[in-house]
């Protein structure tokens with residue numbers, strides 16, 4: 243990668259890190275970490291998600307109880323104020339990163355489109 | 360997305376577009392487009408790939424003939440000088456974009472890591 247691209251990518255990384263979206267998300271994570279109940283609900287939900295994801299990837303059978311368990315954990319998570327806030331900020335951050343990704347992919351996409359025409 | 364992030368992402372996009380890696384890739388695509396044989400081999404290979412990918416995504420059965428066909432198309436593609444060059448440049452460009460992606464994902468990754476600790 244050229245030095246200019248590297249410098250610009252690093253500037254963008256710093257700007258993401260200091261952005262209000264990222265700082266708010268960081269604070270939301272810290273709030274969850276300080277709250278035993280929220281932390282327990284969150285890690286439980288995340289572990290269930292990861293186990294289901296792993297099963298999907300390896301083609302292992304997902305039991306109806308596991309889906310039910312994940313749905314219950316999701317509902318509990320959404321009812322918790324700190325976690326609901328965390329998930330809202332997660333979504334916002336992931337939209338920002340996806341916008342950035344789309345912008346940086348434009349040259350290649352245009353090239354492919356013009357080739358396919 | 361904040362204006363600063365947008366401006367930096369656009370600067371990065373311009374830098375990608377004018378980078379020598381991207382310009383060389385663009386020229387390689389133009390060379391393939393001007394060469395009937397290379398163009399035909401390439402579109403044939405790409406169509407086969409897309410059909411197999413679609414089948415994978417929908418869980419449809421992939422026939423042994425189809426795998427064989429794709430392998431033959433791949434071999435023919437690699438034997439063509441212009442296409443071999445195109446694929447080398449494709450790989451280089453995709454490494455650059457993946458490096459950029461990794462750099463911009465660092466803040467979020469660090470946040471997740473510190474939360475999981």
Ligand SMILES: [Ca+2]
Nearest residue numbers: 276277278279
């Ligand atoms: Ca507590």
Ligand SMILES: [Ca+2]
Nearest residue numbers: 393394395396
């Ligand atoms: Ca020709």
